[in-house]
Amino acid sequence: MTESTKASTMKDVAKRAGVSVKTVSRVMNLDPSVKSSTRDAVLAAARELGYRPNVPARTLVTGRSKIIGLVISDIGNYFFAQFVNGVESAAEARGYSVLLCDTGENPDTELRCVDMLLGHRVDGLILAASRLRDDEITHIADTVRVAIVNRFHPDPRVLTGSIQDEAVRLAPAHLVSLGHRAIGYIGGPIYSRAAWAREKGCRDVLSENGIEGPLVASGFPVNIEGGYWAMNWLLDVMPHITGVVCYNDMLAIGAIRAAEARGRHVPERISIVGFDDIHFAAHAHPPLTTVSVPIHRLGYNTAQLLLDALEANDDKDKLVDAERTRCTVECHLVIRGSAGPVPE
């Protein structure tokens, strides 16, 4: 079978190059103190033997795995696909690998994932859509550096990557400025803090403008179908609504379909706005008015924040800058075709 020949080790390389194991180690770690002739000999021997450093072995002794764990809730959600990509890029650029886990929105699975990742001795952890309680996260932070996304946590050791706070106000404010006063809201995952923040943003904007509501549809699956059902529910309960804010674009796309199916043309007879500006948003029909989030950058920056902290931790000099515990990406409203002035 494939492993006919065991992978060669530093010992093999050392023997072949006629040096000690430690010298090989030095070469592999780019120690400048090795004479260039020895280095070349070692490198040659390594190449001939197809030598590849054994990361787990190094991890065992150094305590650093060069792996970061990434926990997401559903890669079927386009948002996470882009986010993962961003994390990946940042990690790759700095010599780290990403161990990925998908919890399927289940908190128990999430805990199991974290456990598994800790077993692998990941150097850091990114919880991209944690459904865990604050104290559970604090507990994790006792063991490993952790970064969370779009969520506030009181523990200063917990790093945070998020959209700017005001972003949650953009969509409802747009609807209000268009004259809408009968507004519905289609909510996100029940235990998600991000979902809670967006719903609050909507509520705040309305109340500041003396508008009642919004009528909230929540508990629906956070995908296109869920948006379809939620919109139908909204229209059943409150047929005269003229504007709907959605937790994300997937829901908004489903909502548009439901509205159209009931003859409420978008945007003439009802306005719908999304959130995230996923790739397909521009190609929905009508093209979606939504809040653009630089998702890839959010993933990239969050990973970088984590990596910075890890390295600051190694170099005692490079102390963790107290301010560098949070990063924020800017969002903006993208006006396309799914929201218009209130009818009549």
Next chain:
Amino acid sequence: MTESTKASTMKDVAKRAGVSVKTVSRVMNLDPSVKSSTRDAVLAAARELGYRPNVPARTLVTGRSKIIGLVISDIGNYFFAQFVNGVESAAEARGYSVLLCDTGENPDTELRCVDMLLGHRVDGLILAASRLRDDEITHIADTVRVAIVNRFHPDPRVLTGSIQDEAVRLAPAHLVSLGHRAIGYIGGPIYSRAAWAREKGCRDVLSENGIEGPLVASGFPVNIEGGYWAMNWLLDVMPHITGVVCYNDMLAIGAIRAAEARGRHVPERISIVGFDDIHFAAHAHPPLTTVSVPIHRLGYNTAQLLLDALEANDDKDKLVDAERTRCTVECHLVIRGSAGPVPE
């Protein structure tokens, strides 16, 4: 900082439970030969100390990391998001973790990714959209079990997960049956074997029906924008085409937009079919007629094929069934609204 207390080891647990290290090891590995009272004592001690087995250490001695490496070319492509999800599920279910790499379509990056994964001593490798040459893959197979996707490789050690061969004929056959005879094709990634197979499928179907073509637009980015540009090119070169087969749904969605922008209504004045049936296909406008691929299952089955091979390799009894070197998922045409009878 976080690692104030070093993680506890088997030795700690052993001391606390008043047993030997080996007994702790046995308990952790579910060895049935330990008395249940000792097992309980060990488990209690482990819990109290917050003990978590050190996977890298185990890897070092067993030579098995319980990690599989997954190399994809672009997670921004919705296809891969779903595929990764499938692989993840299968791995999780069998106690494996997934180390993910994105090559961004770059063969050099791909090689670097593989190298890194081998450094981590992954037990197996899935190359989901390899741009590598056959001999490069053979070389990798010398070191580790590898599975490839939608691509044929002569080496019997290389496992394969793919769509059924006939799937590539479905879309062009549909167009032909609708009466189309002036057909265009929008191609996928240049170095992709899957892309090559689909193009050939189209060519074959046409020639079997005595039809010339197709006119091929290739070299465009494989995303919505690329589809848009490709369609414009097709329409410039051959304005009288009535049907277009696309490498995938992303391209098809872009193609539809381009056609509509030029007043060629879909499907009345031009028919467009996609491939994959990604989630958004049904929600495009018009809803996309496409070839439905059970992507999640493809990922799941491919991972399972790999895992089976790995375990058969461990248990010498359970020899690798010679037939179990390939798995195939069935695809079918989904007729929606983007293809219709030829105009006039």
Next chain:
DNA sequence: ATGAAAGCGCTAACAT
């Protein structure tokens, strides 16, 4: 500039 020895946390092969 290079090497020898110890040990990271775990399991395999033998004890007992």
Next chain:
DNA sequence: ATGTTAGCGCTTTCAT
């Protein structure tokens, strides 16, 4: 049913 010894491949002292 449980313990002992050795060693996986590497890095870290500490020598030379």
